[in-house]
Amino acid sequence: MSPHHITPAPRRDPSRRGAAVAFVVATTLMMAVVPALSALDVTIDGRKTRLPAGATADSVMSEGIMVATAGDFVDVTGEPLIKGAGDPAELLRDGTRLRAQDRLFEGDELTSQNGADIVEDTSVLTTTIPAPVQYEGEGPLEEVETTGTPGVEKRVVGAISRKTLSTRIVRQPSPMVVRRSSPRRTDKVVALTFDDGPWPGQTELILEILEKEDIKATFFMIGMWAKKYPAIARKVAEAGHQIGNHSYSHRNLAAARNGTLEREISFGQKAVRRATGVNPTWFRAPGGNMSSTAAKEVRAAGLRIVTWSVDPQDWRKPKPGPLARKVIREVEPGSVILLHDGGGDRSATIRALPWIIHNLQREGYDFVTLDELRKKQK
Numbered sequence: 001m002s003p004h005h006i007t008p009a010p011r012r013d014p015s016r017r018g019a020a021v022a023f024v025v026a027t028t029l030m031m032a033v034v035p036a037l038s039a040l041d042v043t044i045d046g047r048k049t050r051l052p053a054g055a056t057a058d059s060v061m062s063e064g065i066m067v068a069t070a071g072d073f074v075d076v077t078g079e080p081l082i083k084g085a086g087d088p089a090e091l092l093r094d095g096t097r098l099r100a101q102d103r104l105f106e107g108d109e110l111t112s113q114n115g116a117d118i119v120e121d122t123s124v125l126t127t128t129i130p131a132p133v134q135y136e137g138e139g140p141l142e143e144v145e146t147t148g149t150p151g152v153e154k155r156v157v158g159a160i161s162r163k164t165l166s167t168r169i170v171r172q173p174s175p176m177v178v179r180r181s182s183p184r185r186t187d188k189v190v191a192l193t194f195d196d197g198p199w200p201g202q203t204e205l206i207l208e209i210l211e212k213e214d215i216k217a218t219f220f221m222i223g224m225w226a227k228k229y230p231a232i233a234r235k236v237a238e239a240g241h242q243i244g245n246h247s248y249s250h251r252n253l254a255a256a257r258n259g260t261l262e263r264e265i266s267f268g269q270k271a272v273r274r275a276t277g278v279n280p281t282w283f284r285a286p287g288g289n290m291s292s293t294a295a296k297e298v299r300a301a302g303l304r305i306v307t308w309s310v311d312p313q314d315w316r317k318p319k320p321g322p323l324a325r326k327v328i329r330e331v332e333p334g335s336v337i338l339l340h341d342g343g344g345d346r347s348a349t350i351r352a353l354p355w356i357i358h359n360l361q362r363e364g365y366d367f368v369t370l371d372e373l374r375k376k377q378k
Contacts, residue, residue: 042108044091051104057091058100066091066112074117075161087115121159126170129153131292134175139182140336141374142305148176148292176292182309183334183376190365191336191373192217193308195246195284198225198232199342205350206341207239213357215367217241220284223248223271225342233275242369244282245269245303250343254289261297269301282306282370306370308338315340320352327352328359334373 039050044060045067051059060066071086090113091098097113104110131148151173156165183189192210197203197219210217219236221243226233237243247253248268253261265283273279283303285294290305298305312318312326327337337356339349357367368376 040104040106042104042106042110044110045112055104056100057098057102057104060091060104060110061089061100068112068114071115071117073120075120075163076122076156076158076165077161077163078117079161081120081160086118089113089115120161122156122165123159125155125157127153127155129169129173131173132175133290133292133295134177135180136177137180139180139334140307140309141181141370142307143179143181144295144299144305145177145179146175147296147299149174150292176295178295178305183373185333187376188333188363188365189368189373189376190331190334190360191368191370192339193220193244193284193306193336193370194218194339194341195220196225196250196343197221197341198229198236199346200229200232202346202350203232203236203341206353207235207241209350209353209357210241211239213354215357216369217367218244218282218370219341220244220246220282221268221272221276221280222246222250222342223268226275227271230275233272234277237276237278242282242371243272243276243278243280244284244306244370245272245280246284247286250286252287252289253285253294254291256291256294258293261294265294265297265301265303269303284308304374306336308336310335310337312339314346314349314352315343317345317348320348320355323348324352324355324359327356328363331360331365333365334376336370336373 038053040053040055041048041050043049044065049065066089068089070084070088072080073082073085074080092111092113093102093108098110129151131150136145152170154168154170156167157163158165192215194203194206194217198221203219219241221233221236223245245265245268247264248271249264251260251264253264256264269280281302281304283298283301284306285298288307290298295305309332310327310330312323314323318326331337339353340346341349360367
């Protein structure tokens with residue numbers, strides 16, 4: 001072997017060199033592309049917004065980026081009951097609603113839309129329309145000619161708010177006809193009536209005046225007072241005066257429901273009867289307030305209804321002089337005078353009573369009970 005022999009260098013594999021070059025190029029490209037893939041730019045409701053790569057519609061809706069808001073939970077009239085408790089706001093792309101999982105893309109033009117309101121449920125209420133009261137004629141004495149019939153109304157109301165959405169009359173009511181009358185104008189008679197007793201210290205004084213003048217009157221007693229002061233109530237009956245029912249506790253009967261009406265009329269009747277030993281045949285509603293339903297209850301109890309034609313409003317506590325003059329000035333044949341022996345301080349009434357009696361007697365008037373007055377009805 002020659003001393004100058006040289007071992008040749010190993011040949012390089014061309015394929016390995018190409019792979020290395022490709023790796024370097026790919027790495028360089030990746031480093032340039034990755035930053036671009038880490039975020040995307042979209043427009044939401046006209047505003048440019050940068051979102052993370054891979055963002056979905058849910059990320060926009062949950063981050064509060066949209067202008068639109070959720071709807072409300074509202075009543076049947078549209079008034080909010082709970083703000084924001086309606087349907088959620090929606091995200092649209094090219095007018096199409098996106099689902100929560102839909103992905104967003106670079107350059108998307110997105111708009112938001114308010115969520116719809118959710119309206120409360122409804123229920124139907126059936127109510128009774130009371131028969132209206134139709135009065136015919138004039139005078140303090142009343143007789144129910146026809147009882148009338150109630151109507152029926154159906155209302156659609158909010159299940160929570162109870163506000164009315166719609167109303168429909170299923171049956172129209174027909175009126176109760178009440179005939180009003182008074183005695184003949186040729187008979188100079190007048191009826192004194194006293195309400196709201198018996199009342200300690202006042203009813204007895206009025207009884208003394210009436211006894212002295214030999215006059216009979218009609219006392220409309222409140223049941224609970226007759227029950228509390230039976231001795232005074234019995235004195236009225238024993239003196240020969242007529243006894244009337246003025247309800248049990250002086251409730252407004254025009255606004256009372258059926259159960260209350262029945263109690264006020266029947267309990268008042270029983271309490272007065274037990275205290276006086278007399279079964280009343282006349283009824284006067286507190287304040288004169290009556291409904292067709294109340295009138296039916298009174299009629300069912302076998303009672304006649306009476307109001308008044310002269311009212312000096314002695315419950316306002318006027319002075320005795322003006323009180324007496326008002327009564328004397330307004331009285332005419334067949335008048336029913338309304339005074340009070342209870343319900344408060346009636347000292348002015350007690351002082352005015354002799355003056356009223358004497359002046360009307362000088363004018364030729366006779367004082368009668370309601371039963372006597374009714375007999376002179378025209």
